[in-house]
Amino acid sequence: MPEPLFDRVALIGIGLIGSSIAHAVRRGGLARHIAVQTRREETLAEAHGLGLGDSYTTDPAEAVAGADLVILCVPVGACEGIAQAIAPALKPGAVVSDVGSVKTSVVRQMQPHLPESVHFVPGHPVAGTEHSGPAAGFAELFDNRWCILTPPAGTDPDAVGRLSAFWTACGANVEIMAPEHHDMVLAITSHVPHLIAYNIVGTAAHLEEVTSSEVMKFSAGGFRDFTRIAASDPTMWRDVFLHNKEAVLEMLGRFTEDLTALQRAIRFGDGDTLFDLFTKTRAIRRGIIEAGQETAAPDFGRSPHARAQEPGE
Amino acid sequence: MPEPLFDRVALIGIGLIGSSIAHAVRRGGLARHIAVQTRREETLAEAHGLGLGDSYTTDPAEAVAGADLVILCVPVGACEGIAQAIAPALKPGAVVSDVGSVKTSVVRQMQPHLPESVHFVPGHPVAGTEHSGPAAGFAELFDNRWCILTPPAGTDPDAVGRLSAFWTACGANVEIMAPEHHDMVLAITSHVPHLIAYNIVGTAAHLEEVTSSEVMKFSAGGFRDFTRIAASDPTMWRDVFLHNKEAVLEMLGRFTEDLTALQRAIRFGDGDTLFDLFTKTRAIRRGIIEAGQETAAPDFGRSPHARAQEPGE
Numbered sequence A, B: 001m002p003e004p005l006f007d008r009v010a011l012i013g014i015g016l017i018g019s020s021i022a023h024a025v026r027r028g029g030l031a032r033h034i035a036v037q038t039r040r041e042e043t044l045a046e047a048h049g050l051g052l053g054d055s056y057t058t059d060p061a062e063a064v065a066g067a068d069l070v071i072l073c074v075p076v077g078a079c080e081g082i083a084q085a086i087a088p089a090l091k092p093g094a095v096v097s098d099v100g101s102v103k104t105s106v107v108r109q110m111q112p113h114l115p116e117s118v119h120f121v122p123g124h125p126v127a128g129t130e131h132s133g134p135a136a137g138f139a140e141l142f143d144n145r146w147c148i149l150t151p152p153a154g155t156d157p158d159a160v161g162r163l164s165a166f167w168t169a170c171g172a173n174v175e176i177m178a179p180e181h182h183d184m185v186l187a188i189t190s191h192v193p194h195l196i197a198y199n200i201v202g203t204a205a206h207l208e209e210v211t212s213s214e215v216m217k218f219s220a221g222g223f224r225d226f227t228r229i230a231a232s233d234p235t236m237w238r239d240v241f242l243h244n245k246e247a248v249l250e251m252l253g254r255f256t257e258d259l260t261a262l263q264r265a266i267r268f269g270d271g272d273t274l275f276d277l278f279t280k281t282r283a284i285r286r287g288i289i290e291a292g293q294e295t296a297a298p299d300f301g302r303s304p305h306a307r308a309q310e311p312g313e
């Protein structure tokens, strides 16, 4: 067994992402001690029952005391309060990070409260499922996914290097970029897709002409894939939209413009415009498969046959 | 082995849906002879190589001669030409059906050309994948999915009953409704979802701020699920939008209205509106899982862990 990367890791919040980190740390022997913190006693008891950590507390300051790596795994809107709560207890030299789906806002919320003596390196593992809570996590969640780090200018490169090594050991690839760029990239690859998925599921639920029972029965035509996305945690996603407002509104504007053009093509029976777009979008899909972020196995059918073609099964 | 339901089944078109029917007919022993027709020699050779039928031809009239059940498995826009081509060759008493994703237009295209002596019962199996062609099919595609039949008023109930029995034997549940209602239901559960998936993939491909390589790398945040939908066959989907124009434009109008309200909630920081919608959409997801049209296993992670939880694996 090689030396662990960190002596003591504190996980502030132990839902899907926090518990997946706990599993990945155990799998890789990446720390000697995992300190688990969560707000509510019930969640703490659940995490304890699952054996996710070595110590358990509802007090964030207690959890971070003596930790070499602190990772906030809470909804984006909760970061400022936690930064204030942990600041006095942080160990000098500690790396302080997070996993929030928005980065500019997290920097704005946390940086003013953190002492000079710690290294602040915000992060975002681009991996998830629609489930939440401590029981939802698994060690493989980050395997072959990307983790984006957005260290502020002037951050100690050694601290960035140690956090990169940590995520690599958790199975992820690491990319470094500016927080503003992160927020733009994620607005189009994650936030707007979630918004339109939530939206169409909402639209479908409120029709008079089509009953909910019909929507559910005939969902295999495409709709059910949207419902999976629209089953994601409401608190997390409310916070994402409130905290990445500018980039989301910008990307949503582009989406709507393009949709208006498609709508017009349908209205005027312009099949060539439709056919051209529908052909180009396939290239993006192939790129994603080649980038190792997806498999080519068909999944609409959710068939045993389709599953059997999946690599690694 | 029970008596086959039909003596001779003719499949006009042998892509994903046609070949899946061929497999399901073989699996269930549902016919004595499968006549395969497709437009191009290459596709015919591929179908032949896969052993999908008992006879092969590029001539639709030749394929339907003597058939008790004829199913058109071609893009919706091709139905009229085929109805004209097969009409003189149809066997009196035959059941003539199709699998098109739009029904009003198919009725309008086919009915005027078909002789009085046959039973016209349009159909639509609500099941598919994003792949196409004769090699994409598999017998399980229709298992536990719904097949909608839209017989015109006055259709012989016995013919409807025989086609229902056929689809049930292919693994599907059968529902009967009016073609106009079908087109409205599918507009919201399938056509508009596909349109917005195609649209967002198109939007993402044309940004200056975010490169295509970034879109592909960080697609695990939700986007890649849209690319799967947007990888569906361009010809099929062009025809769907051209032939279900009214219902698609109507449902798209509702979608856009609701999206505008969400956009405003984000702009004004109205977290409660977001949270409320994001909570309600979960109920629809639960309904779909309870209706047996989806499993609860998380799938964003595409992890072996998630897969292992899936029933039947």
Ligand SMILES: NC(=O)c1ccc[n+]([C@@H]2O[C@H](COP(=O)([O-])OP(=O)(O)OC[C@H]3O[C@@H](n4cnc5c(N)ncnc54)[C@H](OP(=O)(O)O)[C@@H]3O)[C@@H](O)[C@H]2O)c1
Binding pocket: A012, A013, A014, A015, A016, A017, A018, A037, A038, A039, A040, A041, A043, A044, A073, A074, A075, A076, A077, A078, A099, A100, A101, A102, A124, A125, A126, A127, A128, A129, A130, A131, A132, A133, A134, A233, A235, A236, A240
């Ligand atoms: N889910 C994804 O797909 C995904 C992917 C990448 C990144 N992320 C990011 O990861 C973070 C956590 O997401 P998750 O999916 O792990 O969430 P989760 O499963 O819902 O867990 C949330 C955790 O945060 C705690 N928490 C919630 N509200 C809080 C508050 N106001 N103050 C303090 N603690 C609070 C919860 O504590 P109690 O249960 O004790 O209340 C729980 O420990 C979010 O910032 C999200 O943007 C999520």
Ligand SMILES: NC(=O)c1ccc[n+]([C@@H]2O[C@H](COP(=O)([O-])OP(=O)(O)OC[C@H]3O[C@@H](n4cnc5c(N)ncnc54)[C@H](OP(=O)(O)O)[C@@H]3O)[C@@H](O)[C@H]2O)c1
Binding pocket: B012, B013, B014, B015, B016, B017, B018, B037, B038, B039, B040, B041, B043, B044, B073, B074, B075, B076, B077, B078, B099, B100, B101, B102, B124, B125, B126, B127, B128, B129, B130, B131, B132, B133, B134, B233, B235, B236, B240
């Ligand atoms: N894919 C789905 O998810 C799905 C689900 C339910 C219903 N459907 C419906 O099923 C039908 C077939 O879809 P599919 O996915 O099976 O398509 P596919 O895999 O692309 O196969 C299309 C078949 O139609 C033939 N064809 C194409 N254009 C034609 C034309 N203009 N004239 C005559 N034949 C033509 C092709 O022949 P050649 O290869 O010889 O040119 C091929 O045999 C469509 O109406 C679609 O709406 C599809």
